[in-house]
Structures are given as structure tokens and as C-alpha cells.
Amino acid sequence: xxxxxxxxxxxxxxxxxxxxxxxxxxxxxxxxxxxxxxxxxxxxxxxxxxxxxxxxxxxxxxxxxxxxxxxxxxxxxxxxxxxxxxxxxxxxxxxxxxxxxxxxxxxxxxxxxxxxxxxxxxxxxxxxxxxxxxxxxxxxxxxxxxxxxxxxxxxxxxxxxxxxxxxxxxxxxxxxxxxxxxxxxxxxxxxxxxxxxxxxxxxxxxxxxxxxxxxxxxxxxxxxxxxxxxxxxxxxxxxxxxxxxxxxxxxxxxxxxxxxxxxxxxxxxxxxxxxxxxxxxxxxxxxxxxxxxxxxxxxxxxxxxxxxxxxxxxx
Amino acid sequence: xxxxxxxxxxxxxxxxxxxxxxxxxxxxxxxxxxxxxxxxxxxxxxxxxxxxxxxxxxxxxxxxxxxxxxxxxxxxxxxxxxxxxxxxxxxxxxxxxxxxxxxxxxxxxxxxxxxxxxxxxxxxxxxxxxxxxxxxxxxxxxxxxxxxxxxxxxxxxxxxxxxxxxxxxxxxxxxxxxxxxxxxxxxxxxxxxxxxxxxxxxxxxxxxxxxxxxxxxxxxxxxxxxxxxxxxxxxxxxxxxxxxxxxxxxxxxxxxxxxxxxxxxxxxxxxxxxxxxxxxxxxxxxxxxxxxxxxxxxxxxxxxxxxxxxxxxxxxxxxxxxxxxxxxxxxxxxxxxxxxxxxxxxxxxxxxxxxxxxxxxxxxxxxxxxxxxxxxxxxxxxxxxxxxxxxxxxxxxxxxxxxxxxxxxxxxxxxxxxxxxxxxxxxxxxxxxxxxxxxxxxxxxxxxxxxxxxxxxxxxxxxxxxxxxxxxxxxxxxxxxxxxxxxxxxxxxxxxxxxxxxxxxxxxxxxxxxxxxxxxxxxxxxxxxxxxxxxxxxxxxxxxxxxxxxxxxxxxxxxxxxxxxxxxxxxxxxxxxxxxxxxxxxxxxxxxxxxxxxxxxxxxxxxxxxxxxxxxxxxxxxxxxxxxxxxxxxxxxxxxxxxxxxxxxxxxxxxxxxxxx
Numbered sequence: 001x002x003x004x005x006x007x008x009x010x011x012x013x014x015x016x017x018x019x020x021x022x023x024x025x026x027x028x029x030x031x032x033x034x035x036x037x038x039x040x041x042x043x044x045x046x047x048x049x050x051x052x053x054x055x056x057x058x059x060x061x062x063x064x065x066x067x068x069x070x071x072x073x074x075x076x077x078x079x080x081x082x083x084x085x086x087x088x089x090x091x092x093x094x095x096x097x098x099x100x101x102x103x104x105x106x107x108x109x110x111x112x113x114x115x116x117x118x119x120x121x122x123x124x125x126x127x128x129x130x131x132x133x134x135x136x137x138x139x140x141x142x143x144x145x146x147x148x149x150x151x152x153x154x155x156x157x158x159x160x161x162x163x164x165x166x167x168x169x170x171x172x173x174x175x176x177x178x179x180x181x182x183x184x185x186x187x188x189x190x191x192x193x194x195x196x197x198x199x200x201x202x203x204x205x206x207x208x209x210x211x212x213x214x215x216x217x218x219x220x221x222x223x224x225x226x227x228x229x230x231x232x233x234x235x236x237x238x239x240x241x242x243x244x245x246x247x248x249x250x251x252x253x254x255x256x257x258x259x260x261x262x263x264x265x266x267x268x269x270x271x272x273x274x275x276x277x278x279x280x281x282x283x284x285x286x287x288x289x290x291x292x293x294x295x296x297x298x299x300x301x302x303x304x305x306x307x308x309x310x311x312x313x314x315x
Numbered sequence: 316x317x318x319x320x321x322x323x324x325x326x327x328x329x330x331x332x333x334x335x336x337x338x339x340x341x342x343x344x345x346x347x348x349x350x351x352x353x354x355x356x357x358x359x360x361x362x363x364x365x366x367x368x369x370x371x372x373x374x375x376x377x378x379x380x381x382x383x384x385x386x387x388x389x390x391x392x393x394x395x396x397x398x399x400x401x402x403x404x405x406x407x408x409x410x411x412x413x414x415x416x417x418x419x420x421x422x423x424x425x426x427x428x429x430x431x432x433x434x435x436x437x438x439x440x441x442x443x444x445x446x447x448x449x450x451x452x453x454x455x456x457x458x459x460x461x462x463x464x465x466x467x468x469x470x471x472x473x474x475x476x477x478x479x480x481x482x483x484x485x486x487x488x489x490x491x492x493x494x495x496x497x498x499x500x501x502x503x504x505x506x507x508x509x510x511x512x513x514x515x516x517x518x519x520x521x522x523x524x525x526x527x528x529x530x531x532x533x534x535x536x537x538x539x540x541x542x543x544x545x546x547x548x549x550x551x552x553x554x555x556x557x558x559x560x561x562x563x564x565x566x567x568x569x570x571x572x573x574x575x576x577x578x579x580x581x582x583x584x585x586x587x588x589x590x591x592x593x594x595x596x597x598x599x600x601x602x603x604x605x606x607x608x609x610x611x612x613x614x615x616x617x618x619x620x621x622x623x624x625x626x627x628x629x630x631x632x633x634x635x636x637x638x639x640x641x642x643x644x645x646x647x648x649x650x651x652x653x654x655x656x657x658x659x660x661x662x663x664x665x666x667x668x669x670x671x672x673x674x675x676x677x678x679x680x681x682x683x684x685x686x687x688x689x690x691x692x693x694x695x696x697x698x699x700x701x702x703x704x705x706x707x708x709x710x711x712x713x714x715x716x717x718x719x720x721x722x723x724x725x726x727x728x729x730x731x732x733x734x735x736x737x738x739x740x741x742x743x744x745x746x747x748x749x750x751x752x753x754x755x756x757x758x759x760x761x762x763x764x765x766x767x768x769x770x771x772x773x774x775x776x777x778x779x780x781x782x783x784x785x786x787x788x789x790x791x792x793x794x795x796x797x798x799x800x801x802x803x804x805x806x807x808x809x810x811x812x813x814x815x816x817x818x819x820x821x822x823x824x825x826x827x828x829x830x831x832x833x834x835x836x837x838x839x840x841x842x843x844x845x846x847x848x849x850x851x852x853x854x855x856x857x858x859x860x861x862x863x864x865x866x867x868x869x870x871x872x873x874x875x876x877x878x879x880x881x882x883x884x885x886x887x888x889x890x891x892x893x894x895x896x897x898x899x900x901x902x903x904x905x906x907x908x909x910x911x912x913x914x915x916x917x918x919x920x921x922x923x924x925x926x927x928x929x930x931x932x933x934x935x936x937x938x939x940x941x942x943x944x945x946x947x948x949x950x951x952x953x954x955x956x957x958x959x960x961x962x963x964x965x966x967x968x969x970x971x972x973x974x975x976x
């Protein structure tokens with residue numbers, strides 16, 4: 001698959017300022033974004049379960065430039081959504097789409113290994129198994145055991161609206177994320193107690209915001225302004241939770257569930273719990289999934305006197 | 316800021332269940348409050364003087380009045396603080412009557428709630444800033460939508476008042492429902508004789524431009540400056556040339572066109588003038604039944620027309636007009652009585668609606684004014700009238716009274732006796748509702764002088780027997796069943812909102828109530844205004860109304876229009892959205908969501924896209940402000956910080972870790 005992708009990129013690279021993909025990172029279990037500017041960079045390109053990053057996040061910052069981007073199914077939704085909101089120009093972007101088998105959760109991997117990730121000496125993938133040597137111990141981990149939650153519930157494994165689609169199309173087999181239903185079933189008070197406890201460890205580093213492909217306010221984020229003063233800089237559970245609630249609501253009808261917020265969180269806050277609930281509501285109310293249909297107007301960017309699925313009178 | 320707080324007793328309305336003195340005392344402790352007192356009636360002359368005096372004595376620069384709903388008296392107090400030398404937006408109102416004293420009886424808790432509302436108002440006021448309205452020019456022209464009697468009256472009064480009028484009517488002729496009526500209650504004068512001259516006046520008035528067979532396509536703009544696009548439907552006749560001679564109607568071989576003017580009792584020629592007094596008296600072709608339009612040959616009308624005005628290729632035409640005000644007078648339509656199984660659902664041709672009966676009575680109707688029943692053309696000797704068909708009936712979601720059916724049924728009973736002296740009328744009714752000058756006397760006459768048999772009760776079923784219809788119902792006064800063998804049954808069908816009212820309402824931003832009638836601004840004090848400035852209501856589009864009430868409303872709406880258009884300039888409300896360009900990232904979400912098209916994207920001097928609000932177009936609805944993720948667009952007088960301050964005043968944060976503690 002990677003060779004086919006390299007050929008496709010090589011064909012188009014001349015017309016593009018750069019193509020964004022992945023290369024191997026600082027160790028055998030981390031990939032890192034790769035900016036391919038010339039053919040000589042191409043050999044570094046890598047794919048597979050370590051290619052966790054949503055590279056569409058770079059696109060709004062490159063608005064106005066001709067750019068290629070390699071995307072998984074989930075990432076392609078971000079591209080579509082950004083284009084639908086006018087935050088990028090679709091015609092400027094060349095989308096190299098992948099048919100994806102899922103990526104790993106480094107958190108789950110960490111738990112599956114006998115020692116910390118830093119002690120990994122070597123790692124090789126054998127189709128759906130990872131064989132690694134960690135602190136002298138040989139271990140084998142199945143991909144399905146360390147698959148990211150978003151991949152378990154993935155409805156779009158094949159990149160949408162791709163200019164070039166690489167690989168054979170996968171059949172989506174979404175499974176419900178177990179933690180989500182269990183959490184949604186909790187009484188309200190317990191949910192609040194959970195968030196109060198969890199938000200206490202948030203350090204307000206804004207990694208979740210910076211990794212989000214749809215957070216485009218850049219230096220003007222409401223979280224760091226005094227006018228309007230929606231929240232202070234105090235690092236308390238209340239203010240932290242307020243920030244997360246604002247983040248979720250700003251993503252209403254926009255979030256493509258790429259999971260970058262949760263992945264980037266250094267203190268392992270399960271932020272997708274909030275996002276999935278929100279997305280479920282927008283799907284119920286507007287029959288809408290962000291970033292699945294090019295050219296579609298997001299429901300909260302239109303004005304209608306009455307929405308078909310919102311009963312505004314009968315109650 | 317130096318804030319003064321005034322707590323109103325409103326007689327005993329507020330003071331009865333709120334300790335106003337305690338509220339005033341508590342207010343003295345709020346931030347920036349330097350003066351607080353209670354007053355018997357804040358809105359009264361001495362009450363307002365007290366506020367002005369306090370402003371001067373205590374050097375106040377902000378005022379909070381805690382009293383009733385701001386809908387009524389906010390303008391009053393804004394004028395008061397302006398008289399005291401303050402900006403009118405350095406004023407806040409706390410509603411401690413509708414929101415507190417009228418809804419709770421517990422004085423202690425009411426006092427707490429009132430205090431909290433005052434605290435919120437103070438916190439908001441501390442963040443208010445003086446605002447100044449802008450002025451803009453007014454287009455001195457009015458659009459009247461609907462050419463029934465209410466619209467005609469509004470158009471004539473506006474035109475007489477010196478304003479240009481554009482009258483838009485969906486049908487081929489103006490006149491509306493009234494033009495279909497034979498006689499009118501309670502005077503039994505000829506409907507077209509009283510309406511006709513008014514219709515002619517409309518046609519001849521130099522200030523009135525009439526568009527019939529036309530509908531409002533779109534409306535943009537705001538009070539004083541509406542842009543309206545009108546779709547004039549293709550009529551396939553050049554009305555500039557047509558003289559209304561009627562030769563084409565006589566010769567047209569296709570005579571099966573539906574005849575809405577005659578309530579579909581008969582058919583009409585495909586090229587037709589609906590009735591002799593039609594305004595404009597011009598022919599139009601129904602393309603559905605026209606042989607030329609359907610099969611491409613015929614063209615008899617074009618051959619016969621002495622002025623050669625037939626144009627089979629005519630297309631819909633869009634006309635754009637600028638107007639300063641709009642009067643909506645779209646009237647009503649009849650309830651679809653076929654929902655009722657007991658009246659045969661249309662199986663019996665001799666069960667007709669009251670409006671069809673009017674056409675049978677009318678000399679210009681299909682029977683030339685002789686009552687002949689539809690099935691066999693026989694003169695009916697026994698006529699049964701059934702009232703409240705689609706009125707006061709929750710089972711069909713029409714719980715309201717249509718208001719005028721009792722009266723026209725009495726009229727029709729009288730006219731039946733006049734037309735056929737040996738006839739007998741029966742009226743099945745629920746209650747007789749005849750408030751109005753000479754109305755009750757009129758219904759009495761129908762019973763006493765014209766011998767109409769009034770039966771109080773509902774009809775359970777109608778079924779045919781021979782060439783008659785058996786009407787079976789209850790007589791609740793006698794406590795018996797009654798059966799009447801009728802030759803003709805007339806249903807007094809109730810009134811509902813005109814078809815298309817909802818679509819038009821959306822274009823005009825006028826809200827319909829749950830039954831589709833347009834909602835007025837205030838049920839008592841602003842009956843012809845809507846909540847959209849510059850849009851007024853007249854006639855039955857606002858609720859069932861008889862002719863005198865519709866005419867009165869037409870005149871009332873005209874008075875409102877004239878009062879508006881007499882001004883050369885209007886003040887725009889400064890409570891509008893404002894963009895902080897430094898914070899705007901130019902994502903354009905506000906532009907997409909604005910229902911008024913008041914926001915556009917412009918480029919700043921570095922070429923970055925930035926949102927910009929057109930202040931006179933912005934209605935201050937605030938949708939953009941909640942859409943803007945970074946809060947770069949704020950509604951003046953209702954900024955995020957003001958609302959947050961109110962929320963904080965009401966519910967201080969529950970969880971808070973403070974490193975200092």
C-alpha cells in the first residue's frame with residue numbers, strides 16, 4: 001500500500017507545495033508527521049497502525065497553498081468538514097486517501113507492555129500482531145487489543161472524497177464503544193462527580209484544542225481572553241470543565257470524531273466521552289454527521305424557523 | 316458607576332407579596348449602588364420625577380427600576396433617564412411583578428427572588444455603555460398584501476394619506492371573500508354594491524399600483540427600507556391592451572376550467588373574467604385547460620380579440636419594489652369540512668358550504684340568483700343550516716369560534732325565505748353568538764319574522780332518502796332526536812388561516828399562532844402591529860373577523876403606516892451586533908447564520924477577511940453572537956460579559972479551588 005501511495009504522491013508532487021504524511025519517529029512505536037517537499041523525502045513515508053495523527057489539522061494554517069495530505073477515513077471527514085465550512089479551499093487540497101485497518105492507542109499499548117514505552121528496543125508488525133522486545137523481554141500484542149476506541153466504532157474506514165484512494169476498500173464493522181454506553185447510563189450526579197474528579201487533573205495545556213483540526217480560532221480562543229470573560233485562568237475543576245464544555249459546544253455539528261483531543265491529552269482525560277454524546281445528539285436532531293458529505297451545510301450554520309426533528313411547539 | 320435603584324410597589328401588585336423596603340435596603344449593599352428607595356408607582360408622574368431628582372441629587376449615572384415587565388414600561392423609563400440627562404441605555408429593569416409577585420404568594424421567598432433579580436440588573440448595568448441610535452432614510456411607499464376588504468381599506472386610507480401604495484393580490488381580481496357574498500348582515504345590503512365602489516377607487520387612485528395574480532416572492536430589508544420581489548403570474552393576456560370586452564370568454568371552446576370565484580359550483584371558460592365587477596376587469600387564461608397551451612392548436616381567443624392582446628408565450632414576471640411598511644391582509648380560507656364523516660364527506664351534492672350558498676343566492680352567480688340545488692336544479696323547499704362545522708370543535712383541532720357564522724346563517728335563512736316564500740329553514744346551532752350593533756335583533760328577526768326553526772343541537776348524520784337528505788340530530792332543549800327531510804343542506808363552515816399564510820409569514824418574519832393566524836404584537840394594545848417593525852396586520856389574517864371589524868382594522872393599519880411614513884428618517888435600534896475586528900478570524904459562520912443578511916465579509920487592510928455588521932439591517936436577534944466561537948461578535952447591551960455577570964450574580968460558582976485559601 002505504501003508503495004502505491006509513494007507512486008501517487010510522486011506523480012503529483014510537482015504541482016504541490018508539499019504533501020503531508022507520516023514517517024517513523026523517535027522510536028519503533030511512534031510515527032511522526034512528515035512534510036514531503038521533494039521526491040527525495042518520499043522514502044521516509046510510512047503507513048500502518050502507528051500513523052495516528054490527523055494530518056488535516058495542518059490544513060487551515062496552510063490556507064491558500066496547494067497542499068497534498070494523506071488521510072485515513074476519519075481524517076478525511078475533517079478535510080470535508082473544513083472545506084464545507086470554508087476554512088480551507090477544497091480545490092487547493094489534494095487528498096491521498098487510505099483504506100484503514102485502524103490505528104493503535106498508545107495508552108492501551110502502554111498497558112499491554114511489561115515495561116514503559118521508553119524501554120522498547122525493537123518492534124515489528126506481522127499483519128495484525130506486534131512483536132516487540134521491551135527491556136529484554138520479547139512480547140507479542142494483538143492489534144485488536146490495542147486498537148484505539150475510535151477505530152472500534154469506526155463507520156468510515158475508507159477515506160471519503162479522496163482524489164487518490166490507496167488500498168482495497170474495507171467493509172465498516174462498527175462496534176459500540178463499551179465505555180460510552182456504560183457512561184451514558186450513569187445517573188447525572190455520578191457523571192458530574194466523575195467529571196469533577198477527572199477535570200481536577202487537567203493542566204489546561206490546551207493540547208486537546210491545538211490538536212483539534214476544527215479549532216481554528218488560533219490566537220483568539222475564548223479560553224484565553226478577558227473580553228468576553230467566559231472563564232478565568234484558575235486551574236480548578238470547574239473552570240477546566242467549563243473549558244471542555246465550551247470546546248465540545250464549539251464543535252457541535254462539526255466534530256468528526258477523529259479523537260485527536262483524547263490522543264493528545266497528556267493526563268489521559270477521556271474527552272471523546274463528551275464528543276460522542278454531542279455527536280449523537282446532532283445526529284438525532286439534524287440527521288447529520290459532520291464531514292461525510294462534501295458541499296453540505298452544517299446544521300448550525302443555517303437558519304430555519306423550524307427544524308424538522310425539533311419539536312418546538314408540542315410541549 | 317453611581318447607580319440608583321428604585322423598587323416599585325405597583326400599588327399592592329408588588330408590595331402585596333414582596334417586602335419592597337427590604338429589597339431596597341439590600342440593594343444599598345450592592346456594588347456601585349449609591350442610592351436605593353421604594354416608590355409607590357415608579358411609572359407615575361411623581362414616580363418619574365423622583366427618579367430624575369435622585370439622579371440629580373446623588374449624581375447618578377445609572378438607574379435600575381424594579382417593577383413590571385419591560386415590554387410595557389422600559390420605553391417610559393428610558394425617556395425618564397434621558398430627561399434626567401443620562402443616556403437611555405444606562406438603565407436596566409428588573410421584572411419583579413410578572414416574574415415574582417404575581418406568581419408566588421410567599422413574601423419571604425418573593426423578597427429573596429426580587430433581591431436577586433435586582434442584583435442581576437445592577438451587575439448588568441455596571442457593564443452597560445451609552446449607546447446612540449443611528450438614523451436612516453425611510454422609503455415612503457407601502458405594500459399591502461391581499462386585496463380583500465381589509466386590504467382595500469388599508470390601501471385606500473394609505474393612498475388618501477398621501478403615500479404610494481402597492482397592492483398585491485393572489486387572485487385575478489381584488490374583492491376577496493366579500494366580493495363573493497350576495498348580501499351582508501345585519502342590513503341585508505348588497506355586498507358588491509358597497510364593495511364595488513371601493514374596488515373601483517383602488518383601480519382609479521393615482522397613488523395605488525395594483526398587481527393581481529401576483530404573490531410576494533421574497534422580502535428583505537427592515538422597517539423603512541424593505542425590498543420586496545413580487546411574482547406576477549403569467550396570465551397569457553396583455554393587460555395593458557385588454558379592454559375586458561369579454562368576446563374571448565364567449566367564444567372560448569374550452570369551458571371546463573375550474574371556477575374558484577363561484578366556489579367550484581360550475582365551470583368557467585378557460586379565458587375568463589371571474590365576475591362582472593372584477594377589478595381589474597381583464598381576462599386571463601387558465602393554462603391547465605387551454606387547448607392552445609395543452610395541444611398547441613386553437614387560438615380562437617387570439618383570433619377574436621379586437622385589440623390582439625392574447626400572448627400565449629407570456630412568462631411569470633418578477634417586479635421589485637422598495638417599500639417602507641407592509642400591511643398583511645391575507646384574510647382566511649374555509650375549513651375543509653370533508654374531515655367530518657357525518658356530513659357525507661362530499662358524497663352528497665346537495666350538501667354545500669355557506670360560501671357556495673352565497674353564490675347560489677347571488678345574481679352574478681351560476682344560477683343567476685335563483686336558488687337551485689346542485690344535484691338536479693330543483694328549487695329546495697326545506698333548507699337545513701348546520702352551524703359550527705369546523706368551529707368550536709377540539710376533535711378537528713379547531714377549538715375557536717369563527718365569529719361570524721351565526722350571523723351569516725341567520726342572513727341566509729332570511730334570504731332563503733325571501734327567494735322562496737314557501738320554504739322552511741332549519742338551523743342546527745350550538746349557541747347563537749351575536750354581539751355587535753343590531754346583531755342580536757337580526758338573529759331574532761330570522762326566527763320571529765322569517766320563521767326559521769332554530770334547533771339547539773349537533774347533527775349526528777346525513778343520509779339520502781329518495782331525492783332528499785335526512786338530517787338527524789339532537790334537540791338538546793327538548794331532549795329529543797330530530798330528523799328533518801331536507802332538500803338542501805348548508806354547512807356554516809368555520810374559518811381558518813389562509814392557505815399559504817405560513818409561507819408568507821416566514822418571508823415577512825411574522826409569527827403564526829398554533830392555528831396559523833398571524834400573531835399581533837399585543838392582544839389588546841397593539842392589535843395591528845406585529846413583532847417585526849414596519850409590518851402590520853389587517854383583517855382576518857390575524858383571527859376570524861366580520862366585515863366591519865376587518866374594515867376597521869384596515870383603517871387602523873393604515874393609521875399606523877401613515878404615522879410611520881410621515882417621518883423622513885427613523886432611528887435604528889443600537890442594540891445590534893458589533894464585531895471586534897482584532898478578534899474576528901473571518902470564518903464567516905455569522906454570515907451564514909444571520910437570518911436578516913445583516914453581516915458581510917469585508918477585507919481589512921492586510922487582506923484578511925473580517926465580518927462586518929450593517930447596523931440598520933441587524934435586528935439584534937443574537938444568533939451570530941452564539942455562533943461565533945471566539946466571541947468576536949457581541950450584541951450591544953447584551954454582551955457575553957453582561958450576561959455572564961448576571962449569571963454569576965444569580966448563581967456564584969459552586970466548585971472553586973482557590974490557591975490563596
